[in-house]
Amino acid sequence: MQTHYPSVLRTLPLFAGLSEGERSRLVLGGKIRPFKNGEPIFHYGDPIAHFYIVCEGAVQLFRESADGHEMTSDVLIPGDIIGETDILQPRKGRPFNATAAKDSALMELPISWLRETARQNSMLALNLLAILSQRTHIASIEAEHKATMTAAQQVACFLERLCVLHNFDPRGFELPYSKTLIASRLGMELETLSRTLNKIRDHGINVKGTHVAFESLDAMESFVCDHCSISDNCREHELLKERIVESPASKTPSRKQA
Amino acid sequence: MQTHYPSVLRTLPLFAGLSEGERSRLVLGGKIRPFKNGEPIFHYGDPIAHFYIVCEGAVQLFRESADGHEMTSDVLIPGDIIGETDILQPRKGRPFNATAAKDSALMELPISWLRETARQNSMLALNLLAILSQRTHIASIEAEHKATMTAAQQVACFLERLCVLHNFDPRGFELPYSKTLIASRLGMELETLSRTLNKIRDHGINVKGTHVAFESLDAMESFVCDHCSISDNCREHELLKERIVESPASKTPSRKQA
């Protein structure tokens, strides 16, 4: 039996408000499994027996159509949960493929367990509701972005969120995964992404190879927010500005996203 | 006080599994409000005090960006719920505008009430979870469609779902709302939709004015499902086929969608 658990489990929104006892009881029902880069976690249509908490690395969620085209719906990072939407709605099988996009560690928990707990512990059910509600909101924002923004604006917006989510230094950071994966995530072709990265230099984003540097947050802001109707979305800009002002030279800020 | 309630309230998934007593207690806390075609229900950013159940008519949910561009995220019909995602996550305000797209009747209920009930009645919380989970799944399908299907395929797919959801006769029905609204819903321009409707005649869909007739479900199926990776999605085809086989001349089938 494991003696130490990843720190992400302590700040997990899913377990927020639960007592230390309940939390550890839940966690004891699962085990941590390592996955090599590129290793599949499960496939589309597989039976749904477990859900996962990403502890380390990154996980690609994707589907592929008959003609072999691959469509990435999300890339998860530590703290994210896989399959929590399938706790109640018993589908025929997994609605997407999941593959490790880096060497990763996932905590695997039986889904039946979570289902029972949600039935009895209203706190957990409400946490789930909050997570799903947030997910729906983000999906709606992304749909709007795809419909109203150019490829350049989508890429700029993506790089901002990437920087905030991973707590990178806005003045310079390395892309955490391949451009192929990023392009797929954004629903565009690799060639389009490659060309786009050269065009957004005019808007304060300097990309060379895997290195990204934000050189003018003001230029970025006016560029990205123009065609976006969601004022919430501009929170990323605020967070970036705060970061740059507060810690102009720190490479590993200590706080997590709010 | 009202003496009769719309029939949609009896089959509402949100209230599934609740006793008749609990259900009527919930419903007594709200009132039915009529809205004229085009009348706003609430605006983006408004404080969130109520949620709504669509009883009659249709409701357009949309946002508009600074440049005046309007983006419809959904069109709701009787049985759908507005604002159930905001029960827990207390946002600054409404995440979209809501406007009656026809003369409509909505049941208005205080959101605090639902919040309290969800805390105490785990059945209601689980129903909410199921609804949100379903919504997330649909959002993911639509995102994929926007990314991988041509305008023609999206229109064909939309018309199918329209027919199934509204329980229309596949062999001939009238569009329930304007083409302008449909185009906005599909994230395309009215001109593109207009042109597209003439092109999909080759694929078994005959549209003239507001009249739609499905003339070859097989042609439609091979056309729509080609670039779609979600096998669930083809359930619409199955339902259409059943409908045509079982009730070749019925105009008002008696059963609802599963």
Place this chain on the structure above:
DNA sequence: CGTCATCTTGAGGAGTGTCAATAACTGTGG
């Protein structure tokens, strides 16, 4: 019979996808 909203049709252009060739990077084994 006008007036207004809705829809259709046309021509031109911006933005992406597609195909193909080249370049840069990564790891392996001699």
Place this chain on the structure above:
DNA sequence: CCACAGTTATTGACACTCCTCAAGATGACG
């Protein structure tokens, strides 16, 4: 340390889809 193969990324030329702007057609309604 270098040569090699395999993956990943860049760049160019071209086609196609969809958006934009503009003009006309259709339909609803007083």
